Amino acid sequence: MPRRAKKAIRIARLALAALALAAPSVASAHAPGTFGLGSRGAAMGGAIAASVNDFSAGYYNPAALAAVPGLSLSVGYFGVDQTLRIDGRDTDVEDAHGVVFGIVAPGKIASIPFAFGLAAHLPDRGLSRIKALREGVPRWELYDTRPGVVFLAANLAIQPIPEIEIGGGMSFLAATEGSFRVTGTADLAAPYDSRLVHEVDADLTSVRYPQVGARAHLGELVDLALVYRGQAELRLAIDANLRGDVDAGGIRVPVEYSLSSRTVAAFLPQQVVLGTALKPAHRLIIEVDVTWVEWSAYPSPTARTAASLDVDLPPGLGLDLPPDVLPTDPLAPSFEDRFVPRFGVEWVAEIGEPRADRREGRPPRAPVEIPFRAGYVFEASPVPPQTRVTNYVDTDRHTVSFGTGVAFGERPRLALDGHLALSILPVRVTEKASAADFIGDYSADGIMVGGGGTATVAF
Amino acid sequence: LKARSAHRFPVAIAVAAACAACVACSTIGDGGDGGEELPNAELGPFRELRDDELGASHSSPIALRDGVRQARDVSIFDADGDPSTPATFAYAAIVVLKEKKAKPEAPTDRIARYASDDGRTFEKDGLEVLAPTQPWESETISGPCAVRAGGEIRLYYASGGSIGLATSSDGAVFASRSEPVVRPFREGSTLSDPHVVEMPGGGQRMFVTVTDDAGAPSTIVSVASADGATWTKPESVLMNGMELRGASLRSPSALVATSPTGRDILHLYVEVRVGDEPPAIQLLSRFLDEPGWDVANAPVFAPRLGASSPEVRRITGADGRPAAMLFVSGPSSRTDDDWGISAAIAPGTAVLSPPIDRGAFGQAGGAPE
Numbered sequence: 001m002p003r004r005a006k007k008a009i010r011i012a013r014l015a016l017a018a019l020a021l022a023a024p025s026v027a028s029a030h031a032p033g034t035f036g037l038g039s040r041g042a043a044m045g046g047a048i049a050a051s052v053n054d055f056s057a058g059y060y061n062p063a064a065l066a067a068v069p070g071l072s073l074s075v076g077y078f079g080v081d082q083t084l085r086i087d088g089r090d091t092d093v094e095d096a097h098g099v100v101f102g103i104v105a106p107g108k109i110a111s112i113p114f115a116f117g118l119a120a121h122l123p124d125r126g127l128s129r130i131k132a133l134r135e136g137v138p139r140w141e142l143y144d145t146r147p148g149v150v151f152l153a154a155n156l157a158i159q160p161i162p163e164i165e166i167g168g169g170m171s172f173l174a175a176t177e178g179s180f181r182v183t184g185t186a187d188l189a190a191p192y193d194s195r196l197v198h199e200v201d202a203d204l205t206s207v208r209y210p211q212v213g214a215r216a217h218l219g220e221l222v223d224l225a226l227v228y229r230g231q232a233e234l235r236l237a238i239d240a241n242l243r244g245d246v247d248a249g250g251i252r253v254p255v256e257y258s259l260s261s262r263t264v265a266a267f268l269p270q271q272v273v274l275g276t277a278l279k280p281a282h283r284l285i286i287e288v289d290v291t292w293v294e295w296s297a298y299p300s301p302t303a304r305t306a307a308s309l310d311v312d313l314p315p316g317l318g319l320d321l322p323p324d325v326l327p328t329d330p331l332a333p334s335f336e337d338r339f340v341p342r343f344g345v346e347w348v349a350e351i352g353e354p355r356a357d358r359r360e361g362r363p364p365r366a367p368v369e370i371p372f373r374a375g376y377v378f379e380a381s382p383v384p385p386q387t388r389v390t391n392y393v394d395t396d397r398h399t400v401s402f403g404t405g406v407a408f409g410e411r412p413r414l415a416l417d418g419h420l421a422l423s424i425l426p427v428r429v430t431e432k433a434s435a436a437d438f439i440g441d442y443s444a445d446g447i448m449v450g451g452g453g454t455a456t457v458a459f
Numbered sequence: 460l461k462a463r464s465a466h467r468f469p470v471a472i473a474v475a476a477a478c479a480a481c482v483a484c485s486t487i488g489d490g491g492d493g494g495e496e497l498p499n500a501e502l503g504p505f506r507e508l509r510d511d512e513l514g515a516s517h518s519s520p521i522a523l524r525d526g527v528r529q530a531r532d533v534s535i536f537d538a539d540g541d542p543s544t545p546a547t548f549a550y551a552a553i554v555v556l557k558e559k560k561a562k563p564e565a566p567t568d569r570i571a572r573y574a575s576d577d578g579r580t581f582e583k584d585g586l587e588v589l590a591p592t593q594p595w596e597s598e599t600i601s602g603p604c605a606v607r608a609g610g611e612i613r614l615y616y617a618s619g620g621s622i623g624l625a626t627s628s629d630g631a632v633f634a635s636r637s638e639p640v641v642r643p644f645r646e647g648s649t650l651s652d653p654h655v656v657e658m659p660g661g662g663q664r665m666f667v668t669v670t671d672d673a674g675a676p677s678t679i680v681s682v683a684s685a686d687g688a689t690w691t692k693p694e695s696v697l698m699n700g701m702e703l704r705g706a707s708l709r710s711p712s713a714l715v716a717t718s719p720t721g722r723d724i725l726h727l728y729v730e731v732r733v734g735d736e737p738p739a740i741q742l743l744s745r746f747l748d749e750p751g752w753d754v755a756n757a758p759v760f761a762p763r764l765g766a767s768s769p770e771v772r773r774i775t776g777a778d779g780r781p782a783a784m785l786f787v788s789g790p791s792s793r794t795d796d797d798w799g800i801s802a803a804i805a806p807g808t809a810v811l812s813p814p815i816d817r818g819a820f821g822q823a824g825g826a827p828e
Binding site: 085086087089090091092137138389391429431433434435436437438439440441442443 | 496497498499500502503504718719720722724725726742743744745746749752753754755756
């Protein structure tokens with residue numbers, strides 16, 4: 001009988017420990033930061049902080065919203081096939097795809113141009129994703145769960161003088177949190193007769209982080225941009241509680257077991273972007289952006305858990321209870337800050353005689369425009385060599401991208417853009433410091449192939 | 460113009476929203492979890508074999524239990540020399556049970572061979588292959604280690620505090636040498652639990668347990684040989700850290716593996732005893748080009764009632780993926796009344812082919828108990 005009671009308690013502890021493990025790993029940032037937002041930005045490698053001209057300014061540089069000539073609505077879709085391998089074998093990391101949309105509504109206040117913009121990315125597999133991994137389990141930390149976060153940005157921008165635009169706003173990330181509770185009596189002799197009530201309480205939550213940007217037009221040839229994106233953490237708390245009686249052959253043993261798990265469900269490192277757009281020829285833009293990313297603030301994706309067991313044993317039962325599980329203390333991932341260079345180029349072919357835009361200060365536009373775009377990004381891995389217990393798999397990433405489209409009409413003007421992107425993740429070899437490491441040495445590499453399209457109606 | 464725009468604005472919104480909804484709804488698909496084909500060194504931790512992974516005449520996790528004798532210190536041997544087939548012999552030290560429940564520490568006095576057709580479900584009626592006959596041997600014989608060398612099978616064993624060698628052409632009839640091949644390194648100590656492993660580049664290395672009469676914790680020492688008969692250059696197994704300081708180490712089981720990046724690693728599974736705690740199986744490893752042994756950050760196998768005398772064999776799972784089988788001596792994890800050789804596997808996700816059971820009568824496909 002004591003052994004049965006002990007077994008029941010052990011099972012309960014295991015069940016709740018398993019629940020604690022259900023704490024998600026960090027969803028690092030979001031799809032816009034990894035794959036771009038909108039086809040124009042994705043086609044130019046994200047190097048558009050100084051030349052962005054549509055709803056995607058809500059992510060790339062909110063200041064540029066003030067220069068959008070009229071009310072515009074955009075909707076699009078993107079998808080990325082991820083083939084991420086370890087030791088040459090595909091690890092089946094989830095592909096990324098989702099819907100993007102945005103609105104830009106410009107106007108004037110006291111003759112000062114201003115604009116309001118909304119930009120969003122919605123992963124189409126759900127609003128949040130949870131994944132349970134122990135600390136040492138290999139995982140593509142930056143690409144596995146990243147696309148699973150809803151992104152929404154709301155910004156305001158003004159143009160106080162024709163040469164300067166300033167904007168800023170808030171971005172939102174969404175995830176879930178919840179608690180789990182079990183009460184009742186567990187019957188050891190007849191488990192299926194146990195009277196247990198469980199409650200699950202889950203909420204969709206969000207966090208906000210600021211973003212600000214500025215853009216300066218230095219004559220006809222050069223535009224400069226400076227953008228700041230704040231750090232965001234979606235903290236996740238799971239509290240599990242088992243309270244009730246264990247019925248061991250007629251002897252009821254009151255049991256209360258509590259377990260708490262705290263982790264960060266999603267993390268966006270703060271970033272600073274410096275962008276320069278050159279316009280050496282008519283309808284030609286060459287842009288170089290450099291993004292500083294504070295990866296060193298990346299938190300451990302392993303949940304911090306604590307548990308306690310309180311059993312009111314009848315006298316003389318002679319049961320030897322196991323000690324409480326020690327709180328987990330995950331190792332810091334020790335990621336390193338990185339500068340990310342981005343290069344983008346756009347040339348727009350004009351078909352038909354350009355006509356002056358009716359709005360003041362806007363350059364004349366041809367009836368039909370066909371843009372051609374290309375980009376390149378190099379992202380050095382922020383993950384240090386995984387020589388010890390953790391196995392945050394990552395490699396450098398080279399991305400080349402291309403895009404084209406067509407824009408026609410005047411008011412409304414319809415623009416259809418598409419893009420293709422290819423990311424190469426070269427082989428990175430991990431050699432363990434300990435010969436007795438359970439995971440051992442491995443190599444990692446990968447390919448990502450993505451594409452998408454965006455339709456914009458401008459009035 | 461204003462009127463025209465005003466008319467088209469809601470239409471555009473409606474079209475955009477409809478497109479978004481259609482796209483979103485039509486593209487929900489299967490998602491990978493990023494957990495496929497993850498790297499694993501197949502070193503542990505091990506999980507006990509389940510009932511459906513052993514023959515019907517066996518109760519999980521016991522893979523070998525003699526019907527009338529107690530078997531310990533198992534050495535797993537490829538029966539046909541073909542690693543692609545599961546046919547296996549297990550050489551084990553045995554003692555005839557004089558009582559229904561013999562003491563686990565009762566000295567063993569024979570070595571017997573047990574056959575298995577699936578590499579894990581062993582027959583219950585082993586063939587006795589060796590008993591003490593040489594003047595230097597004591598009545599106790601233990602710690603068999605069988606290796607194939609050319610056309611013969613060599614069986615190393617412990618007796619009288621030294622390590623002996625017996626050879627056989629068929630694995631059933633062994634002739635022991637008149638002198639031990641390894642004697643105690645100093646007076647007052649005894650050697651036991653030999654385990655021999657082929658080293659990359661040629662030569663062999665034998666690991667043995669060294670026990671002092673003074674009562675100090677037992678340690679592991681290795682000796683080297685070019686021919687398997689003459690052993691020299693004893694080296695103590697010294698660990699890099701302090702993890703096992705003060706613990707008693709014994710019953711080594713060694714294997715050499717090459718990492719996916721080409722590093723040769725020597726792994727040593729040992730039985731670890733700390734104080735009065737039940738013994739557990741721990742892993743020590745070292746890169747062949749570096750000194751010092753690393754200790755795994757957790758025991759690879761630590762059942763509630765303890766485990767002794769590890770033996771590890773690399774296998775290929777039914778899904779074609781590599782795995783490792785661990786055999787240990789000790790009580791079943793389910794009850795301390797049931798002694799035998801337990802089997803476990805790593806990684807825990809390994810898939811085994813259906814078991815082949817020789818049954819209670821020692822014939823493949825025989826009736827279960």
